[in-house]
Amino acid sequence: MSHGGQWRQAxxxxxxxxxxxxxxxxxxxxxxxxxxxxxxxxxxxxxxDRYPDPDYRELYEAVAVxxxxxxxxxxxxxxxxxxxxxxxxxxxxxxxxxxxxxFSEYRLRATLWNIPVRRxxxxxxxxxxxxLFLANPVNPTGTLWHPSDLQQWITEALRHDVVPVIDEAFLxxxxxxxxxxxxQPDMHEVPYLILGSVTKxxxxxxxxxxxxxxxxxxxxxxxxxxxxxxxxxxxxxxAALALQDQTYFDAARDWIIAERTWLLGQLxxxxxxxxxxxxxxxxxxxxxxxFDAWLRRLAESGVLVRDARDFQAIRQPAARIxxxxxxxxxxxLAVWPVPPTNWR
Ligand SMILES: Cc1ncc(COP(=O)(O)O)c(C=O)c1O
Numbered sequence: 001m002s003h004g005g006q007w008r009q010a011x012x013x014x015x016x017x018x019x020x021x022x023x024x025x026x027x028x029x030x031x032x033x034x035x036x037x038x039x040x041x042x043x044x045x046x047x048x049d050r051y052p053d054p055d056y057r058e059l060y061e062a063v064a065v066x067x068x069x070x071x072x073x074x075x076x077x078x079x080x081x082x083x084x085x086x087x088x089x090x091x092x093x094x095x096x097x098x099x100x101x102x103f104s105e106y107r108l109r110a111t112l113w114n115i116p117v118r119r120x121x122x123x124x125x126x127x128x129x130x131x132l133f134l135a136n137p138v139n140p141t142g143t144l145w146h147p148s149d150l151q152q153w154i155t156e157a158l159r160h161d162v163v164p165v166i167d168e169a170f171l172x173x174x175x176x177x178x179x180x181x182x183x184q185p186d187m188h189e190v191p192y193l194i195l196g197s198v199t200k201x202x203x204x205x206x207x208x209x210x211x212x213x214x215x216x217x218x219x220x221x222x223x224x225x226x227x228x229x230x231x232x233x234x235x236x237x238x239a240a241l242a243l244q245d246q247t248y249f250d251a252a253r254d255w256i257i258a259e260r261t262w263l264l265g266q267l268x269x270x271x272x273x274x275x276x277x278x279x280x281x282x283x284x285x286x287x288x289x290x291f292d293a294w295l296r297r298l299a300e301s302g303v304l305v306r307d308a309r310d311f312q313a314i315r316q317p318a319a320r321i322x323x324x325x326x327x328x329x330x331x332x333l334a335v336w337p338v339p340p341t342n343w344r
Pocket of ligand 1: 078079082135138167169196199205209210
């Protein structure tokens, strides 16, 4: 399994139906797209006969305004996953460098394009021209890169003719994300690419909207390769409305961070915490004798966590747990008692 969020499979495997399910296996905000988007939702069905605006003017503008960048440096895609594919397709690098542990799609998409993948842990691993994927914060640990370390990765990549691609899919969960983002008001001559997503922070995994930020000349080349109408019209409209609703999302960020702090304290009594969780998920090595039985017991009780045993370069067996509402956290903790103090 290389992704969380497999709620349909859970129905077959454990007989739990989505209505009663607490899905902590995909790290998506539980707070949804905000009141503006919710208010408009019932009316969108009356306009499904329309094609989307092929230029997606409203959504480009909403992305540009919120992220304080030029619309010309943005390329909208159907989720950040489609942006990963687009980058590989257009740049067609000789090799893809992945700093593990990492989101599985960097490796999977590169392999599908027949591009060799090299797993590296140090900047010195970049010896040939190619492309580097690096996420900030990292999935699955949630750890943030120190700005100077991130800069060093970029500098070293460029020195070896490697295109750095920084994945900021989870960065907006971090309170000082504006200081940390590598997006710039003017991206001319900026040599790296940035991946963005409205899936996670805006609770819109089902709508599939993401984007790429690049030097406007590069952005144009990427745009030329997009299919027309690649984002559904309701998806584009809801994403734009969500991005325009920042008062709500400032509150949602605070709620999630408060819950993460509380849940971390609870999980620390049941598991070793891996890394330094700065986003809306926590990676753990649970204090259990039988990991498979533990996963099954949670799932049969209607709680899904991400089996993280397929991630490289982390202590195993590990599970990734999304931070949602207090009620969701309590459902998890109710079926995962604190182990006796003499455990192991
Ligand atoms: C680090 C990272 N980047 C990108 C994505 C893809 O996001 P999207 O849903 O926008 O395709 C994910 C999804 O899990 C992710 O973990």
